[in-house]
Every structure is written in structure tokens, then in C-alpha cells.
Amino acid sequence: MSIAVAALPLDAAPERILAFRAPPPRAGRAHVIKDDAEAIAVARDLAARIAETAIERDRERRLPYEELDWLSDAGLFAITVPKAYGGADVSSGTLAEVIAILSAADGSIGQIPQNHFFILHALGLEGSEEQKRFFYGRILSGERVGNALSELGTKTAQDHNTRLSRDGAGLRLDGRKFYCTGALFAHWVAVVANDDEGRSTISFVPRETPGLTVVDDWSGFGQRVTGSGTTVIENVEVHPFSVISLRAVFDRPTSMGPVAQIMHAAVEAGIARAALAETIRYVKAHARPWKDSGLEHGYEDPYTIAQIGEVKIRVAASDALLARAGRYADIAVADPTVETVAAASVAVAEAKVASTEASLLAASKLIELAGSRATQQQFGLDRFWRNARTHSVHDPVRWKYRAIGDYWLNGINPPRHGAI
Structure with missing residues (x-):
């Protein structure tokens, strides 16, 4: 079709x-x-x-x-x-x-x-x-625009059972999606589906279209208010005007992958910054010294000082790599070639690795350095780690290490898709 x-x-x-x-x-x-x-x-x-x-x-x-x-x-x-x-x-x-x-x-x-x-x-x-x-x-x-991209029960998160089928002069969508971040709050839901020839498409569907049901059933322990739950698509009418090809943006070199991924890196970078800032604020205001230290204040503890120094370096490195990745992504936007897209994808992957590790480290050290009182629900300090951990499993960092290493060691370009 x-x-x-x-x-x-x-x-x-x-x-x-x-x-x-x-x-x-x-x-x-x-x-x-x-x-x-x-x-x-x-x-x-x-x-x-x-x-x-x-x-x-x-x-x-x-x-x-x-x-x-x-x-x-x-x-x-x-x-x-x-x-x-x-x-x-x-x-x-x-x-x-x-x-x-x-x-x-x-x-x-x-x-x-x-x-x-x-x-x-x-x-x-x-x-x-x-x-x-x-x-x-x-x-x-x-x-x-909210998304209805991923599904449960398929072989990988990038596979789709949802179908866009010809129906006379129009089209029909049928399927079931999950991880639909933002769909609850959207005016349009972008539904990814395979057409009759198996080609991946995006349909812009008005949020109130009959047959489109967005369910508030996201129960993740982090990123609690993203609305990333289920979207049910039952015999939804679609006009051809609202359909674009998704497959085409990855069949040729485009900036689609790097731009998609730099935003994920940015989420982690932001969480890392906030966790570090909260650590500094809380330690200065509330942390008590260990009894063997002989110190008056928790912020004078040399081990605490050293670990905050380590976290600061990791967060600063994450920010620097994010800014660098933005420059590479802009080159790919302006001149999308095999070489510029690959370079941008690797630069963004490097930023994603750094920001993920910085956010998890900063969020964990926040609790450790702030002390037992910091685990009290009233402070809400656990939200940084829960959010970082939940978001970071969107795509595995371990595969980014491999793609980065293959690029620099063996000259092998990373695959072109939205998850590198």
C-alpha cells in the first residue's frame, strides 16, 4: 500500500x-x-x-x-x-x-x-x-503531540503489531500500545503502525477520535506522572493526509536518531544536576558529622567533601558531552550524510552514557551523604533515583558502550534507528 x-x-x-x-x-x-x-x-x-x-x-x-x-x-x-x-x-x-x-x-x-x-x-x-x-x-x-509508539508482547520494543490498513478511500488503525508518554495530555496522538506492506508509519490521530482510548495505567516507581500507559486503538478512522512514513527517516541518513536520543540524554542530565544541587543544599543544612570525626558539621567531613567533588566532576562532564553532542547533531541536521549522522549518533550515545551514570551516581550519593533522615518521605529525595533509574532503562547503556567502541576501534558506524 x-x-x-x-x-x-x-x-x-x-x-x-x-x-x-x-x-x-x-x-x-x-x-x-x-x-x-x-x-x-x-x-x-x-x-x-x-x-x-x-x-x-x-x-x-x-x-x-x-x-x-x-x-x-x-x-x-x-x-x-x-x-x-x-x-x-x-x-x-x-x-x-x-x-x-x-x-x-x-x-x-x-x-x-x-x-x-x-x-x-x-x-x-x-x-x-x-x-x-x-x-x-x-x-x-x-x-x-503524545506518542503511541511502543507495544508490550512484541519481540523487541521496536516491533509493532499495530496495523494501518486501507479501507476504501480512507485508512483504519487497529492495535494496542504501551509506554505512551504524554498521550493523556495530548491534542494529537502519534500512532506508529505497519501498513499493508509492512512499512512503518506515523498517523496523527486527534485525541478524541472514536475508537482511540488512552488509559491512565502507568504504575512505574519512577517518572510517575508522565502518563506513560496504554493506548487502545480499535477500528480508528484515519485520513491519508494525517499519515507520514517513519521507515523512510531511517532508510536514508537523517538526523532523526541523534535528535531523538539527545533528548533522552538531556532528561538524565537534568536529573543529575538537580540531585547534585539537592545534595549540596541538604548536606549543608542538615547532615550531621560522624561521631568519630571530631567535627562540628557534616559538611566538614573530608569523605563527604571528596565524594561531592567526584559527583560534581561527573555531572560537569555529562553537561559538556551533552553540549558537544548538540553541535554534532546540528551538523547532521544541516548536512545529513552517512558520516555526519554516524558521528552525531556516537557523540549523542557518549552523552547518554555520561548523563545516565551521572544521574544514578548523584541520586544515590544524595541519600548516602544526606544520612538516614533523608530517607523520610516528607523530603521526597528518593524521587531523583527513582526517576533516573526508570527513565534510563528506556534503552540500555551497555549497548551504547558497544556502539561507541565499535565506531572508534573498528570504524563501524552504529545502526540507524531511534535508540542509539
């Missing part, structure tokens, strides 16, 4: 474009961020507000509908929209830094935009001019 997108006037009404049940545009108009510096400044302002209630949100599993509306209204969900369509088109490094800033405030909220931006990047690579005009316009108004 070849899915052809019919040419439509760029000013066509949403009802004509999608032919059925296009949601009305989001009320009001979100702020439009103009450049990279503004994106980072806005992220910092919002992160300060988000951090104020992070402990309660995690403890009570209070889903962040309001907080995500803050991000939408401020324009952060539109920062990668190309300038030709009215967006800021920020660099990969800025995108990663925005996600790291939000993740430092709340790891769950930092992760939610990742798949939104992943889908927008695929749209930029494979969407038609009409599709870009329509969907970028909706994103600039503050709308959000």
Missing part, C-alpha cells in the same frame, strides 16, 4: 484537510518564542514554578495537566518549528538544554515533550508542504 497525500489548498479548513473530526484549534494563541536565548530563559522561569510542587506531584501522582498548559502557553512546545513556518527553529543543543532544565525541576515533565519533538522532527523530514503548514500551525497555537 502506497499512502499518497492528496494536494490540498494551504488555506483549506481543518475539516476539509482531515475530512472528519479534526479537533477545533486550541483556544487562544500561545506565545511564539523567537530564538534560542528566549527558549532557555522561558524554560528557566517555568522550571522554577514547576519545581515548587515537584515533591507533592510525585508523591500524590498528580498528573501535570496545568503545568503542561503553562509550557504550551509559553510557546515551549513549538520551539523546533522551522522559521519558515513561524517558529524559532532552535538548535539541537538548545532543545536538549530546555529539556534538561525542565527535567531538573521534575523528571517526568522533562520527559513528556521528548516524543512530541521526535514526531515534529519526523514531520519535518517526511511531511508534505501541506502537512507541515497544517500541523506546525496547530503546534504554534500550543497543541501537543
Whole structure:
């Protein structure tokens, strides 16, 4: 089945474009961020507000509908929209830094935009001019895309049983997804499915489409409010206009993989920063000295001082590798070749290894150095480790070590997919 997108006037009404049940545009108009510096400044302002209630949100599993509306209204969900369509088109490094800033405030909220931006990047690579005009316009108004990518019960997390099948002049989706981060809060759900020829596709499905059911059943011990649960897709009607190819973005060298992965590295980097900052704050304010030390204050303990020094170095290295990976990713965006995409993928993998290990170390040392009192639920200090550990198993670091080693030792390029 070849899915052809019919040419439509760029000013066509949403009802004509999608032919059925296009949601009305989001009320009001979100702020439009103009450049990279503004994106980072806005992220910092919002992160300060988000951090104020992070402990309660995690403890009570209070889903962040309001907080995500803050991000939408401020324009952060539109920062990668190309300038030709009215967006800021920020660099990969800025995108990663925005996600790291939000993740430092709340790891769950930092992760939610990742798949939104992943889908927008695929749209930029494979969407038609009409599709870009329509969907970028909706994103600039503050709308959000959630994902329905992975499934339970398949051989690997990248395999899909969900099907997109021809039905007369239209299409139908059927399947069941899990790990659907952000779908609960989305205006559009991006459903990955194989077509009748087994080719991987992405369908933009309005959140309220009949037959599409998003279930709040995520029970992970970390990243508790990402909404990463089940999406059930039963005989869902899809117009060809809302479909793009996913397979095509990996069949040729593109920046899809590095851009997807740098955002995961950024989540871990943000958690690492926050865990280190909390360690320093708590140790200075509350940690008691060990009785054999003869010291007056816990922050004078030489072993504590040395270990905080070690964590600081690891977090700083993680940040440096993340910034470096952003530069490599931007080269791949501007000039996608076999060589530039491979180099970017490896640089991002190096950043992901460093940020994962830094976040787990910092989150563990926080509890160790802060002492027994720090395990009390009222402080919520366990959330850093729980969030880092939960998010870090998204794709295994042990395979990144192999890909990095093969590249530098044997000159073997890593595979082209979204998990390296």
C-alpha cells in the first residue's frame, strides 16, 4: 500500500484537510518564542514554578495537566518549528538544554515533550508542504503531540503489531500500545503502525477520535506522572493526509536518531544536576558529622567533601558531552550524510552514557551523604533515583558502550534507528 497525500489548498479548513473530526484549534494563541536565548530563559522561569510542587506531584501522582498548559502557553512546545513556518527553529543543543532544565525541576515533565519533538522532527523530514503548514500551525497555537509508539508482547520494543490498513478511500488503525508518554495530555496522538506492506508509519490521530482510548495505567516507581500507559486503538478512522512514513527517516541518513536520543540524554542530565544541587543544599543544612570525626558539621567531613567533588566532576562532564553532542547533531541536521549522522549518533550515545551514570551516581550519593533522615518521605529525595533509574532503562547503556567502541576501534558506524 502506497499512502499518497492528496494536494490540498494551504488555506483549506481543518475539516476539509482531515475530512472528519479534526479537533477545533486550541483556544487562544500561545506565545511564539523567537530564538534560542528566549527558549532557555522561558524554560528557566517555568522550571522554577514547576519545581515548587515537584515533591507533592510525585508523591500524590498528580498528573501535570496545568503545568503542561503553562509550557504550551509559553510557546515551549513549538520551539523546533522551522522559521519558515513561524517558529524559532532552535538548535539541537538548545532543545536538549530546555529539556534538561525542565527535567531538573521534575523528571517526568522533562520527559513528556521528548516524543512530541521526535514526531515534529519526523514531520519535518517526511511531511508534505501541506502537512507541515497544517500541523506546525496547530503546534504554534500550543497543541501537543503524545506518542503511541511502543507495544508490550512484541519481540523487541521496536516491533509493532499495530496495523494501518486501507479501507476504501480512507485508512483504519487497529492495535494496542504501551509506554505512551504524554498521550493523556495530548491534542494529537502519534500512532506508529505497519501498513499493508509492512512499512512503518506515523498517523496523527486527534485525541478524541472514536475508537482511540488512552488509559491512565502507568504504575512505574519512577517518572510517575508522565502518563506513560496504554493506548487502545480499535477500528480508528484515519485520513491519508494525517499519515507520514517513519521507515523512510531511517532508510536514508537523517538526523532523526541523534535528535531523538539527545533528548533522552538531556532528561538524565537534568536529573543529575538537580540531585547534585539537592545534595549540596541538604548536606549543608542538615547532615550531621560522624561521631568519630571530631567535627562540628557534616559538611566538614573530608569523605563527604571528596565524594561531592567526584559527583560534581561527573555531572560537569555529562553537561559538556551533552553540549558537544548538540553541535554534532546540528551538523547532521544541516548536512545529513552517512558520516555526519554516524558521528552525531556516537557523540549523542557518549552523552547518554555520561548523563545516565551521572544521574544514578548523584541520586544515590544524595541519600548516602544526606544520612538516614533523608530517607523520610516528607523530603521526597528518593524521587531523583527513582526517576533516573526508570527513565534510563528506556534503552540500555551497555549497548551504547558497544556502539561507541565499535565506531572508534573498528570504524563501524552504529545502526540507524531511534535508540542509539
